[in-house]
Each structure stands twice: as C-alpha cells, then as structure tokens.
Amino acid sequence: MAGIDPWGSALVQDYLRLIKDFGLEPFDARMLNAFPEPSRQMRRGVAFAGQGLKDILGVMKSRKPFYVLTGIMPTSERLHFGNKLVIENVRYFQERGARTFVLVADLEAAVTRGVELEDARKRAMDFHIPAYIALGIDPEKTTFYFQSENDSVRNLAYLMSAHVTKNEFEAIYGSTEPGKVFASLTQVGDILYPQSIEKMPGVIPVGIDQSPHIRFSRDLARRTKGKFGFFLPSALYNKFTPSLDGGFKMSKSVPQHYVSIPEEPKSAGRKLLNAFTGGRNTIEEQKRLGGQPEKCVIFELYKQHLVEDDKELQKIYGDCRSGKLLCGEDKQHACRLMETFMAEFNRKLEKARKRVKHLAFAR
C-alpha cells in the first residue's frame, strides 16, 4: 500500500486506522506506565503511536546510550504547533539522557521546495535554531548540522541507495521523482547518522506525515544489518494540532484558522475567539446539556499546548461538561493563555538568538 505523501497535505481522518494501516504500535496504557515521568503529550494521548519503543525503553532503563534526532525544514520564518509537539518530545528524551541531534534539512528544502541553500542557512541561524532553543532544546547538549555540509550523512545516503529498488521506493512514496529519491535517502542518512558515530538505538519523534521516512529507514537498517549493523530506528508519533475551524490539521492555507509560532500575541489570541467549540445552539441549552470538550478545538489546544497541569485541565473539562463554563468565557481564557505563550516565546527567542553565534556544526 502506498504511504502518506510526506510532501502533500492529504487529510488523514482516523488515527486508529493509521495505526492499523501503517502497522504502528498504539501508545497505550501499558506504554504510558512503562515510560518514566511521561510527558504531557504521552499522558494525554497526543503521542498516540510508536515503532520500536520497547528498544528505547530498554536502553533508558539500563542507562545505556541512545539518541534522539529531529530535522528542521527551513521553508519560512515560522513554526507550526506540530513542530512544537515534536520539539517537546525531543526535549523529553534529551532530559532523560539521549544524545541529541538537530539537523537543518537544507538539501531537502532546496530540492522539494526550491529554497536556496543560503536562504536556508540564514533562516536557520536567525530563526529556527533559536526557536528550537526557546522551546526547550539545550544547545550545549545538542549536535547541530546542515545536510549540505555533512559528508557522513550524504555518504550514508549514497551507500543506502544500493539497497532499494524502484518498486520498493514507489510502494512507500507513491512516486520515484529523483528529487524525492534524493531527499528520502538523505533523510535515511540523517536518521542513521548518529549510529555511524556510536552504535546505539535511537528515537525519532515525528508527525504522522513522516511515517514513510521512518518505514524506509527501518527497512534499510534491517536489510543492511550484516553490512552496517545499525539498530532499527524507533519512532514516536504525534497527532496533528487541529485547525481552528475543527479541521484535522492546522493548515496555513486558511490564515484565520491558523496560528503560527510566532505570531503577534493579540492577533493569535483573537483568532481563538472564533474557533469551533462544539458548543450548543443556545446558552440555555449549554447550561442544561453541558458542553462537548471532546469536539472542541479550544479544549484540544489546552490539552496539546496551553495547559500544563493535569488537574487544571480536568477542572476545565468538568466545568464544561456540567454546563458551568460557557464557551464565551472559556475562549477568553484560551485567548489570554495564547497571548502569554506568544509573548513568552518572543522573549525566549530573543535570548536564544544570542547563543547561536557560538554553536559549532557537525560536518
């Protein structure tokens, strides 16, 4: 079966179906209990699936070396909330001892999005890397690199090309355009690169759109076991942050339903006032029947991003269900939390910019 097109914007409606179709492991109660001090996303089902997570649990328990890796697409000077979820997952593993790798996918951006390498570099230095630091990545404990400068990554990608056929590639990506072939092999190079420094298991936190790359990397690691001896990379999958109108994924195409990071705090907050809530038709009905937080974009934003404390989240849930908390008041609250998040992000970004000058990049 052809996978999701990682460069497209196909809507994927049903997470359980994704688990089945892609042969993922659900992130279930057993997993939740197994992970030490599970993160907000793990506790709330935002991290909803994985691959090979037992391997990562094993090394975390026995305090053996392992790594976490993520890639930055330097297409615009903005992040989206899905990036924030990935970064927070990276931080979770970094704080638990993972060797941490953050790469700038400048080659991928060049061949799949037409971004000049120089522009990619400038953006990564001015914005993306400081933004990752602002969202909690510790630069002192992180290896950064650019795809275009890392010989080991590109050599690995080149060598891996001998182990895949056109048909296999087509089955995973639904296309064999040369640019996509290069970008995908380079991503396999990224994902396995830390193991060319030190053989160890690793985890790649991603949105579900990246699952073809994970599958490709695992297939290639398995197939070249005798030659390279790589551990199969593990993955942790996040749900999407929904669009403010209730759509499955927050997409840039409708600006009034999309909040980017950063955004002017007041404007970001204001957009939430028009979000879809699943509220009842009238206030009277809402008081009588209660709200429906399961359907509500505002509640999903609390859950994924805006409310850290579980008790506080539980209280909002209860007050909404009982009809005590009405949508108008609730949106005002969300609006203020969003404004605070944006203002804090901007402050941390400015601070992080000063640290980037001193970074060394792996080659």
Ligand code: TRP
């Ligand atoms: N393809 C990723 C994206 O579109 C970027 C990326 C490149 C990446 N190499 C990676 C992500 C390695 C995770 C791991 O965002």
